[in-house]
Amino acid sequence: MRGPLRNIAAIASTAVLELYRRRDVYTAVVLAIVVTVPLASVNVFGVKGIVRYLREITLLLVWLFTLVIGLTTAARQIPRELENRTIYALLAKPLRRSEFILGKFAGAVAATGLAVLLFYLCYVVLDGLKEGVWYTPVLPQVVLLHLALVALMTALVIFGSTFLTPSANVTCSALIVAGMLLFGQKIPEAAARAVAPASWILWTAHAVLPHFEFFDLRLRLVHGWEPISPAVLLAVLGYCTLYTTALLGGAVAIFSRKRL
Amino acid sequence: MKTILAAATAWGLAIFAGIALARLPQLRLPPGSRSVAALLLGGARSVLSDDMYQRADLYYHGGVAHRHEPGGEHRQTETPTEAAGARGRRFSPLSEADTASAPHKTMGKAAAAQPRGYSIIREGRRTEAGDHEHGHEGEETAVPRWDLWSRLNRRIHPSGHRHLRGPRYEKEVLPWLWAAIRCNPHNVTAYDVAAYWVAERLKHPEEGLKILAEGIRNNPDAYRLEFTRGEILLHMLKDREAAFNAFHAAMRKWETTYARAPEKKKPDVFQYGNILLYLAVLSERKNALEDARRYYKAALDTREGNARKDIARRLAAVEEKLGAEAESASAPKPEKTGG
Numbered sequence: 170m171r172g173p174l175r176n177i178a179a180i181a182s183t184a185v186l187e188l189y190r191r192r193d194v195y196t197a198v199v200l201a202i203v204v205t206v207p208l209a210s211v212n213v214f215g216v217k218g219i220v221r222y223l224r225e226i227t228l229l230l231v232w233l234f235t236l237v238i239g240l241t242t243a244a245r246q247i248p249r250e251l252e253n254r255t256i257y258a259l260l261a262k263p264l265r266r267s268e269f270i271l272g273k274f275a276g277a278v279a280a281t282g283l284a285v286l287l288f289y290l291c292y293v294v295l296d297g298l299k300e301g302v303w304y305t306p307v308l309p310q311v312v313l314l315h316l317a318l319v320a321l322m323t324a325l326v327i328f329g330s331t332f333l334t335p336s337a338n339v340t341c342s343a344l345i346v347a348g349m350l351l352f353g354q355k356i357p358e359a360a361a362r363a364v365a366p367a368s369w370i371l372w373t374a375h376a377v378l379p380h381f382e383f384f385d386l387r388l389r390l391v392h393g394w395e396p397i398s399p400a401v402l403l404a405v406l407g408y409c410t411l412y413t414t415a416l417l418g419g420a421v422a423i424f425s426r427k428r429l
Numbered sequence: 430m431k432t433i434l435a436a437a438t439a440w441g442l443a444i445f446a447g448i449a450l451a452r453l454p455q456l457r458l459p460p461g462s463r464s465v466a467a468l469l470l471g472g473a474r475s476v477l478s479d480d481m482y483q484r485a486d487l488y489y490h491g492g493v494a495h496r497h498e499p500g501g502e503h504r505q506t507e508t509p510t511e512a513a514g515a516r517g518r519r520f521s522p523l524s525e526a527d528t529a530s531a532p533h534k535t536m537g538k539a540a541a542a543q544p545r546g547y548s549i550i551r552e553g554r555r556t557e558a559g560d561h562e563h564g565h566e567g568e569e570t571a572v573p574r575w576d577l578w579s580r581l582n583r584r585i586h587p588s589g590h591r592h593l594r595g596p597r598y599e600k601e602v603l604p605w606l607w608a609a610i611r612c613n614p615h616n617v618t619a620y621d622v623a624a625y626w627v628a629e630r631l632k633h634p635e636e637g638l639k640i641l642a643e644g645i646r647n648n649p650d651a652y653r654l655e656f657t658r659g660e661i662l663l664h665m666l667k668d669r670e671a672a673f674n675a676f677h678a679a680m681r682k683w684e685t686t687y688a689r690a691p692e693k694k695k696p697d698v699f700q701y702g703n704i705l706l707y708l709a710v711l712s713e714r715k716n717a718l719e720d721a722r723r724y725y726k727a728a729l730d731t732r733e734g735n736a737r738k739d740i741a742r743r744l745a746a747v748e749e750k751l752g753a754e755a756e757s758a759s760a761p762k763p764e765k766t767g768g
Binding site for chain 1: 488491492584587597603605607627631636639
């Protein structure tokens with residue numbers, strides 16, 4: 170492995186280890202199980218084989234836990250190094266600031282991504298046991314785009330942590346992520362109805378803010394809609410790559426100029 | 430390892446607790462006491478119940494919120510409520526009589542054409558095609574060409590119109606109806622639609638009757654639930670006597686409801702007419718012609734136009750039969766002459 174890549178991998182591995190040492194993921198899995206298993210055993214008018222409500226609630230929990238774990242993991246990366254003053258020891262080594270940022274990003278994405286895969290494994294087991302169907306064509310797309318969302322969200326938080334306090338960073342990032350997931354699709358409609366300057370603000374938000382709702386294919390999975398076309402999938406992944414690169418570029422630019 | 434063991438223990442405990450709690454009779458609340466939902470949610474449970482009910486509608490449309498456009502292509506059977514209302518053709522008050530004579534058929538159609546019942550084009554499709562989810566994507570409203578994000582969103586999130594078809598899929602709306610009932614046991618519509626859905630769509634009439642029994646217990650004045658009970662008994666279980674009693678109870682409850690609250694501006698006259706028509710037809714089948722005449726006469730005031738004409742024709746037929754009976758009863762019997 171070449172120097173920069175080795176540096177990035179070394180930084181990233183610490184983030185992964187830290188997450189699994191803290192056991193947040195296990196707690197989330199246990200909590201999800203405690204919620205979904207009794208729900209799965211509810212007797213709905215004596216009719217058997219009802220699955221969609223369970224899919225919806227399970228996926229909601231998967232998304233909720235992913236967002237919490239992803240946001241907190243990413244938000245802790247740089248401030249913790251500054252607090253513990255370990256960043257000075259790290260930067261004293263042949264490690265560039267850009268490598269440090271990319272390593273932290275890769276570590277947070279890998280840690281949250283593994284949690285996502287674990288959650289989806291639980292989902293597949295629960296759905297399979299309840300319905301007897303272990304694979305649906307849209308599932309790989311759902312997981313892939315969920316991982317892409319994790320990458321974009323982590324980049325946003327890493328970017329924020331270069332100039333915001335940790336609590337402000339988590340709050341702002343959570344607002345953006347949740348806001349766009351819930352209302353991202355409706356902004357143009359609201360902008361069209363609003364009058365200036367509100368409409369300008371809304372159109373700007375629509376153009377600039379990261380569209381996290383692009384990555385949410387839960388509806389297709391829950392209700393058995395067809396998978397999205399490969400062209401659309403590529404477009405969304407391209408959007409994610411461009412946005413993530415821009416955010417990380419911004420983070421590196423700010424962090425490189427920062428006086429430590 | 431410890432964590433995995435803890436997770437497994439928690440899982441096991443959750444399953445055990447769920448099953449145990451559901452079976453403990455001590456934990457069932459006595460009739461008349463406030464339910465857990467009532468204690469926790471208070472007045473909000475009504476709002477929550479309505480929300481759950483809306484969710485059932487959303488599920489019926491494959492998770493996509495559908496705008497109802499009057500006169501649009503998808504005018505028929507749009508929501509579970511309307512689908513329940515679509516009983517108009519299959520469950521018309523006079524469908525019992527449909528097989529008996531031709532004039533009744535037109536009355537049945539007229540009854541079906543009234544507000545509660547849409548025509549059932551989709552019902553036919555369902556029978557032909559079996560289990561499937563009818564519909565298509567891509568019913569889109571205009572999006573500006575330059576708005577790439579909205580265009581991408583349209584291709585990512587399903588926006589088409591479809592309905593659940595067949596028992597395999599239609600049962601998916603039930604958890605939300607169940608939740609609507611559990612949140613608010615006074616949500617009569619949720620009971621009504623849930624019972625219809627289970628009995629008629631999923632072909633479990635006994636289960637549907639159980640839902641209605643619970644609904645009637647919680648809402649003793651709800652004439653609609655008695656009416657639906659009568660329909661299930663009559664059309665699915667073929668129990669005319671029990672159905673007659675249910676329709677009779679529905680009639681009494683309807684009359685009590687509107688007699689007790691005369692300030693109600695819009696009494697559900699159409700439903701009252703349906704109840705009376707069922708009673709009339711069942712009385713006619715029992716050869717209780719006087720009763721049938723009484724019910725038809727009362728039903729006459731609940732309909733207009735062709736439906737009214739049909740009832741009048743039916744009434745005339747009953748009166749004719751009554752006249753013939755009276756004539757034969759009053760005619761002197763020919764004396765037997767000894768040989």
